[in-house]
Amino acid sequence: MVRKLLGIMAVLFALFSLAPVAFAAGGENLVLTLKDGDVTIRLRPDLAPKHVAQIEKLTKEGAYDNVVFHRVIPGFMAQTGDVKFGKKGSSEFNIRRAGMGGSQYPDLAAEFSKVPFKRGTVGMARSQDPNSANSQFFICFDDASFLNGQYTVVGEVVKGMDVVDKIKKGRADNNGSVADPDVIIKARIEATK
Numbered sequence: 001m002v003r004k005l006l007g008i009m010a011v012l013f014a015l016f017s018l019a020p021v022a023f024a025a026g027g028e029n030l031v032l033t034l035k036d037g038d039v040t041i042r043l044r045p046d047l048a049p050k051h052v053a054q055i056e057k058l059t060k061e062g063a064y065d066n067v068v069f070h071r072v073i074p075g076f077m078a079q080t081g082d083v084k085f086g087k088k089g090s091s092e093f094n095i096r097r098a099g100m101g102g103s104q105y106p107d108l109a110a111e112f113s114k115v116p117f118k119r120g121t122v123g124m125a126r127s128q129d130p131n132s133a134n135s136q137f138f139i140c141f142d143d144a145s146f147l148n149g150q151y152t153v154v155g156e157v158v159k160g161m162d163v164v165d166k167i168k169k170g171r172a173d174n175n176g177s178v179a180d181p182d183v184i185i186k187a188r189i190e191a192t193k
Contacts, residue, residue, distance in 0.1 A: 012127055030059060032154065033186040034167065039139075039160035041122050042192065045146060046055075048111035048152045051124050051133060055154060056189055058083060058103055058135055064187035069167050070098035073176035076144060078167045081136035095181075102134030113154045116140055117144040120157035120164075139164050 002137035004188060045052040060154040063083040070086050071079040080086070084101025085094045092101075110130040117123060117140055133152055141164070157164060170176035 005111075027192050028056065029158070029190045029192055030055060031188050031190050032064075032160075032184050034163055034184065035182055036166045037160060037163040038189075040165050041139075041155040041159050042154060042158045043155045044115075047065075047113045048124075048154050050108050051111055051152050051154045053103060054103075054108060054135070055137070056106070059187045059189050062187075063087075063103060063135065064184050065129060067184050067187075068098055068178070068181040069097070069183070070095070070136075070168045070178060070181055071176040072167055073168045073172055077138040077140045077143050077162060079136060079138040079176070081125065083135045099136070100180075102136065105128070105134065107132045107134050108152075112149050113153055114149070115153045117147040117151070117153070119143060120161055121153060121156040122157065123147065123151040123153050126151065141165065160180050 027045060028043055030043055032039040032041070042053045043055065064081065066088045067083055068079055068086045068088060069080045070082060074097035079099070082098050082101045082104050084092055086098035086101065087093055108131070110133070119140055119142050121140045123138055123140070125138050126133040130150070137139050137154060139157060166179055168182045170178040
């Protein structure tokens, strides 16, 4: 009886110890087509389920298509996702206001984690209010530990960092604002393989 119970416990332990790995391997990717190729971002609903759900919803609606990278600071990050003022070709597009808008959906409460901001980390942009993230996100060019625990991590680039590195940079002395910025040509959600 004891041996049987120990065997069942060993099986359960093995299943539960593999569960996080299996979960992390599944899920969905956000794929951004840029001028120099595709960027694949593994989304992390295990860290930020509400933020990831909002990104997926906006992507499926086509909201991120033709949205500019309005703030790109060399050695730090590339910011995009203003679907209101940053969408080229829309009636509300305004390069001077890009970065000030969001989507028609409500802002999200912070979902901070202990995952560090490093090269390739994707985080949600926000105002001074920690609960103000909406549609904008950024991709880190380098480690940015000063953001740890203060911004919501939603994913990490798993393919195409060389493409991210080629995004047109802004002027560091002008908060990274970009004249004639690059755009997300197309954003789509794909199941991980």
